[in-house]
Amino acid sequence: MAEQKPLWKEMGLTAEEYQRICELLGREPNYVETGMFAVLWSEHCAYKNSRPVLKLFPTSGPQVLQGPGENAGVVDIGDGQAVVFKIESHNHPSAIEPYQGAATGVGGIVRDIFAMGARPIAILNSLRFGTLESPRVRYLFGGVVSGIADYGNCLGIPTVGGEVYFHPSYNDNPLVNAMCVGLVEHDQIKRGRASGVGNPVMLVGAPTGRDGIHGATFASEELSEESEDRRPAVQVGDPFMEKLLIEACLEVIQTGCVVGIQDLGAAGLTSACAETAARAGTGIEIDVSLVPRREEGMTPYEVMLSESQERMLLIPEQGKEELVQQIFHKWGLNAVVIGRVTGDGIFRVKEGGNLVAEVPVKALTEEAPVYYRTPRVPEYYEKCRYWPVERLPVPEDFNKVLLTLLEHPTIASKEWVYRQYDHMVLINTVLRPGGDAAVLRIKGTKKGIGLTTDGNSRYCYLDPYLGGMIAVAEAARNLSCVGAKPLGLTDCLNFGNPEKPEIFWQFQEVVKGMSEACKVLEIPVVSGNVSFYNETEGVAVYPTPVVGMVGLLSDVTKYCSPGFKEPGDHIVLLGPLTGHLGASEYLAVIHGCEAGPVPEIDLLQEKAVQDCCRELINQGLVKSAHDCSEGGLAVALAECCIAGGIGANLELEIEGREDAFLFGEVQSRIVITCVPRHLEKVREVARSFGVPVRLLGRVGGKRLLIRDLRGRVLVDLVVKEMEEKWRGSLSKAMG
Amino acid sequence: MRFGIVVFPGSNCDMDCYHVIDQVLGHPVSYIWHQEKDLTGFDCIILPGGFSYGDYLRSGAIARFSPVMEAVAEFAAKGGLVLGICNGFQILLEAGLLPGAMMRNNCLQFRCQDVYLKVETNETPFTNIYRAGEVIRMPIAHGEGNYYAAPEALAELEENGQVVFRYCTPGGEVTTEANPNGSCNNIAGICNKERNVLGLMPHPERCAEEILGNTDGKKLFLSILSWWEGQRCEEVLGCG
Structure with a gap:
């Protein structure tokens, strides 16, 4: 017995x-x-495995009215007003019962916000699923999205932003992180x-x-x-x-x-x-x-x-x-x-x-209880890092590569998702989902806020320290691209079983990296949530820190969007024009390889690029701005074309492998456009921030045409064709 | 001109309508709790969007039993202006103030997006400053906007010119592709025979300010004001 x-x-x-x-x-x-x-x-309530590590986060700043420890964090936005926000996971329930799991995840985070006395004004989310070829994953994805939609829509709180990544490590263990943002007068907190x-x-x-x-x-x-x-x-x-x-x-x-x-x-x-x-x-x-x-x-x-x-x-x-x-x-x-x-x-x-x-x-x-776990570097780390990605062949047809990337669910348009969310109720939504960050106006003032979620788990798997830094930097870059100055962040840290030394190492390194980026970029952590034990039958998800960030626009009418605007505008790159292969979506999708070094990030350079971008937007010199992330420069340019419904003609000075230049995910880069007569002024401002600036080409026509300096055509695609692949991908996969 | 916005439990576009009347139009406006029975002093009643009673049964099916709805029916019978937006439109249908019914969108999903609308008639208090045939852009956000009416009722609506808005392409063509929910005859909004009650699925209050990137909906509210000015003029001058 x-x-x-x-x-x-x-x-x-x-x-x-x-x-x-x-x-x-x-x-x-x-x-x-x-x-x-x-x-x-329990870990969920007591943070017994994470508390000592979480102490690394910087949590203070002049704008912080409430840091971690309450129902949600609060930052000052001036005029006696404040923004309240927090992100939280509902992973386990969603893996079992996707619709209710996701719906109650939204319900819970919204209650955290009005518990602070704030009126909830926006919901965001960050979702991770396995590969859509699996019927179970499609069931989970569809269920989670309609759970979020039905709950948020009924509440009359707009779901204005978010992100969705697809990767096999989430096949049985999807991640559902929901963020809510509220508005409150200081004396009502x-x-x-x-x-x-x-x-x-x-x-x-x-x-x-x-x-x-x-x-x-x-x-x-x-x-x-x-x-x-x-x-x-x-x-x-x-x-x-x-x-x-x-x-x-x-x-x-x-x-x-x-x-x-x-x-x-x-x-x-x-x-x-x-x-x-x-x-x-x-x-x-x-x-x-x-x-x-x-x-x-x-x-x-x-x-x-x-x-x-x-x-x-x-x-x-x-x-x-x-x-x-x-x-x-x-x-x-x-x-x-x-x-x-x-x-x-x-x-x-x-x-x-x-x-x-x-x-x-x-x-x-x-x-x-508090547990001080011992970290251990996992075996895969060195192996993946030094895997010789340079030996992979350079593809012959970059058009095909670009189309494949645009159609990949992680990069493709998420319209299938956000058109199920009411993203306009409360009539504050100035910049709708689909851009780098959402922008909301604050009624009765000139102000606006920018909102985003971000987190690349492949980077964190291959190099958790750098990955942690990049998660924070990218979220901040998203805000800077719309013209919002980051005020604070909330984090949702999704990891495997922390009792395993390798998992604990991932966790600790990610938090270290994030903390470093927070310090340099001067963005305090005001709230957050840890979700451990994201494992099925002993296999953990990729380490996935999700950063939710809020920024301020002092004049909301100056907000900037990613789409190219008018023929003749100059296309300019802020940041380095170099190549990098390692850890990219390109390697994963085209070569089936997840290895190589994660792109380096110089946080001071990152800060300069972002400060510069916001200054240019503030001076009214920029007509569009878009962050280069998954899929690199070529995908960023394609997205600018699609969003603007217009083509572009570019000449790139390329050294070494073309694929590394086109699709590599070099950090600290923003593609902007300006009218020709502002080009000199843009250069001047960029130089004053110590930011590399380079003219890449011009907006116009119906095609995206990328050539090297010798005139060799690398990419030549009709915008409409790219758009069809990019826009139709998720609907097609979901049937 | 005095506006009243009915608040049902679960209404969630009430604040948006209030903002537009108060801040954009600059006219007096107040909320009306769904248990009110007296609408004296109001010139226009708005039934806003949302999920009254959670819409767990059929959209608007419970809200129509709220005490205020009897008063709204009386108000409409006396010629008062009643505007139902989205869930408000659904409630007007359930209450029998407008003919027809709503079914789930034919895609079986909620849809939040901009649509193009053809203004089929400007001979209503709600559309008089639009041009007849004008194509405008407006957001929709609903899961049950698939308008249905029996063939005879539909023919009558068409005959009387009660179809006010129809989903169309940016070029103004009324096509199946331009129809976001499967509505009969691409119907987005209708009025009653007397033309003082309008119901529409799209949200004019969401596109009434420059900062939101679209002001096509503002003209609907301005039409109401212009109609009311005209009425007052008639009253004062005694001309008919």
């Missing part, structure tokens, strides 16, 4: 952790308490704190059911064949309920009676109570029998661990209970006092007269 696992092990705790809990309590925890520790000490002994603790929004119990624990283990059994751990979303919750919460906040507010996400009531009390240094006492339920016969354990969606914890001033109830009832929602803030630092749970759990708040939060 098989030995039965002890309860704590069943719930995901280790023997040492259980021992530690017994020491902290001075006794063995009961069933409910064990469950509470198990979820709050709220925090998740249970302050003021005697203040009521209210549970508002949807009733509590049995869905999502132990979701946080599920998110902290690898996927396997048994994961299908975890389907009940995936929550079900109700966007209509969330819409009402947003309006009711913002209306209550307007009255000025809210002391603290916190969303119920992972680990539900347990984590919301513990976190709000921990932040305020107070205690909390609740009675689970007062919690409105949607199912009969729920035990205290189930109520405490339920991850039912669309609920918030609200701590109003004492005596304002009725006012809160009035507003919530108007919106047809529950608002029930379930307990009080106490002064003894204890989290006490009762069911009517019976005490069912009594645990020090600090034991659940601050005392959570």
